[in-house]
Amino acid sequence: MRIAIAGGTGTVGRLVTREAERRGHDAVVLARSVGVDLVTGEGLAGALDGADAVIDTTSIGTLRAKDATVFFRAASGALLAAAAQAGVGHALLLSIVGIDRIPHGYYAGKLAQEEEYARSRVPVSLVRATQFHEFAGQVAAQARFGPVQLAPRARVQPIAADDVATHLVSLAEGEPQGRSRDIAGPREERLSEMVREWERHAGRRGPVWAIDLPSAQMRGMRRGLALPGPDALVLGPRFSDWLRRQ
Numbered sequence: 001m002r003i004a005i006a007g008g009t010g011t012v013g014r015l016v017t018r019e020a021e022r023r024g025h026d027a028v029v030l031a032r033s034v035g036v037d038l039v040t041g042e043g044l045a046g047a048l049d050g051a052d053a054v055i056d057t058t059s060i061g062t063l064r065a066k067d068a069t070v071f072f073r074a075a076s077g078a079l080l081a082a083a084a085q086a087g088v089g090h091a092l093l094l095s096i097v098g099i100d101r102i103p104h105g106y107y108a109g110k111l112a113q114e115e116e117y118a119r120s121r122v123p124v125s126l127v128r129a130t131q132f133h134e135f136a137g138q139v140a141a142q143a144r145f146g147p148v149q150l151a152p153r154a155r156v157q158p159i160a161a162d163d164v165a166t167h168l169v170s171l172a173e174g175e176p177q178g179r180s181r182d183i184a185g186p187r188e189e190r191l192s193e194m195v196r197e198w199e200r201h202a203g204r205r206g207p208v209w210a211i212d213l214p215s216a217q218m219r220g221m222r223r224g225l226a227l228p229g230p231d232a233l234v235l236g237p238r239f240s241d242w243l244r245r246q
């Protein structure tokens with residue numbers, strides 16, 4: 001199959017690209033760094049020619065609802081229009097568990113992106129995943145102030161981005177499902193402990209202070225609103241086993 005990966009240079013997108021290639025598919029990456037900008041449309045014409053499926057793993061680094069919404073509507077809207085034009089038979093979107101329960105700016109953008117897929121002319125599969133194991137490192141980097149390492153308290157059930165990628169390629173090989181089962185890792189974790197383990201694994205020995213951040217995202221996560229439901233498909237290793245292998 002020819003599979004296009006929008007955001008195929010990102011944290012999960014590059015793993016999707018690698019997995020698609022490992023399975024013998026022809027993987028086509030769409031990202032600004034390879035000359036395709038989904039917001040301006042630059043480089044998009046013809047990029048999806050001959051593609052059987054497109055997997056959308058694009059993202060923007062913002063916490064603001066307006067910026068996230070403008071980005072996801074524009075990028076996914078352009079991608080789906082180009083997919084329809086090229087006769088692509090299956091568009092897959094990776095989304096996030098709990099975005100409809102937590103009033104966080106970035107999640108407002110993801111909800112807008114899901115709406116774009118809900119009204120797509122191309123048949124879709126939409127899968128929501130919990131936070132990646134890699135989320136611990138992203139949070140740690142944002143909460144490090146010189147020698148002071150903060151570790152936000154939150155309830156999460158993280159999954160390895162690798163397992164998300166494998167699942168997305170398997171879905172792309174099958175028929176469009178509409179909303180597909182949510183996916184999550186095997187165990188609920190405390191985000192503050194994940195950050196602590198991440199820091200130790202990186203060789204940093206300083207104190208790590210667990211805190212309650214007042215942001216809407218972290219308040220919602222402390223209440224368990226980012227946890228998967230009982231129907232979620234559980235995939236991959238728990239966080240500490242995954243971290244040991246990094």
Ligand SMILES: NC(=O)c1ccc[n+]([C@@H]2O[C@H](COP(=O)([O-])OP(=O)(O)OC[C@H]3O[C@@H](n4cnc5c(N)ncnc54)[C@H](OP(=O)(O)O)[C@@H]3O)[C@@H](O)[C@H]2O)c1
Nearest residue numbers: 007009010011012031032033037038039057058059131132
């Ligand atoms: N991180 C998590 O814990 C988590 C959990 C569940 C779901 N998700 C979802 O998974 C998806 C991927 O997340 P991620 O953390 O892997 O993202 P990421 O590492 O930030 O990667 C984003 C990708 O989007 C591309 N991109 C950005 N702007 C673009 C544009 N205008 N045109 C074309 N490509 C563009 C980037 O490439 P260029 O910069 O080269 O353009 C990059 O390849 C997101 O939708 C996110 O919501 C994330």
